[in-house]
């Protein structure tokens with residue numbers, strides 16, 4: 474592998490069609506993301522059939538744009554990397570099929586990448602530019618709309634090895650945020666809006682309970698307090714304020730904080746603050762317990778919910794026992810830079826995928 478070997482990364486596991494060109498030093502020469510948010514927000518969540526159709530529509534122009542921006546031809550690439558799973562089968566299939574075509578036509582290796590490993594590499598990419606290196610073993614927490622997983626990541630001879638410590642038994646954390654937001658008329662995706670508005674509410678107002686988990690106490694469950702938030706809304710006549718928020722979204726598309734505050738009474742702000750406080754307490758408590766159990770020396774946090782300001786503040790608090798590392802916000806949500814970055818160790822080991830590579834919707838990261 475030459476020092477400036479470049480990999481084309483392709484990501485289509487959920488609702489973003491993304492392509493990026495990254496070099497072996499971790500520099501992104503191009504990163505193009507075509508979001509389908511406008512389409513799925515009409516339905517309050519990702520509709521798998523629509524996602525596949527949009528990926529089909531977008532994949533060619535997105536990859537072409539990434540190569541143009543990087544001033545790169547197929548023959549300049551050392552490999553093409555693509556998300557193999559986990560994700561939506563039909564959505565993954567679009568990226569994988571296109572990547573196979575590029576690999577075959579250009580005569581370059583194909584590398585199937587685990588999306589979750591991609592999220593972890595989004596942090597390693599940034600951290601490589603910090604003077605202080607991430608210390609291993611590390612806890613790796615992935616919190617997004619589709620995943621809530623906690624791993625122990627250890628350095629092995631052939632790269633990082635992962636052991637699953639905990640996962641959600643029901644909703645992913647981002648999914649719980651999104652459902653609460655949709656119920657209250659804030660639209661989809663709701664995480665960023667709840668995050669901003671929660672700062673204006675009283676976090677102890679609604680007493681949500683963090684469930685204690687039988688079996689593995691490190692596991693997560695968000696559906697209990699998500700449902701409690703939905704019941705809270707059903708027990709009140711909030712039709713007027715919810716309608717006002719729907720109209721605001723229709724009028725503005727992306728309302729400002731001030732506009733949201735005008736149509737959100739204090740009682741609702743308190744509910745959002747209480748929901749967010751419970752979620753962050755829950756995640757912090759489980760991470761602290763996992764640190765005590767494993768002796769891990771740092772914490773890596775990635776996925777869309779790692780943008781959450783309360784979560785970042787909690788883990789960056791000097792009282793948190795180990796250093797916490799986050800990706801830059803633009804690398805927190807789904808992107809292809811992280812997929813290309815995660816492929817470099819495989820390129821170095823010449824660990825290539827064959828053309829039998831298929832979508833693996835339930836792909837696991839941990840060693841079997």
Ligand code: KG4
Pocket residue numbers: 487616617618619620646647648650651662663664665668776777778779780781782805806807
């Ligand atoms: O990683 P991502 O782009 O896609 C998945 O793989 O799911 O994550 C999207 C999720 C959505 O559920 C969104 O509501 C949530 O991340 N999210 C947030 C914040 N920003 C995005 N949740 C809470 N606070 C935020 N600031």
Ligand code: ZN
Pocket residue numbers: 588592617776777806807
């Ligand atoms: Zn993701």
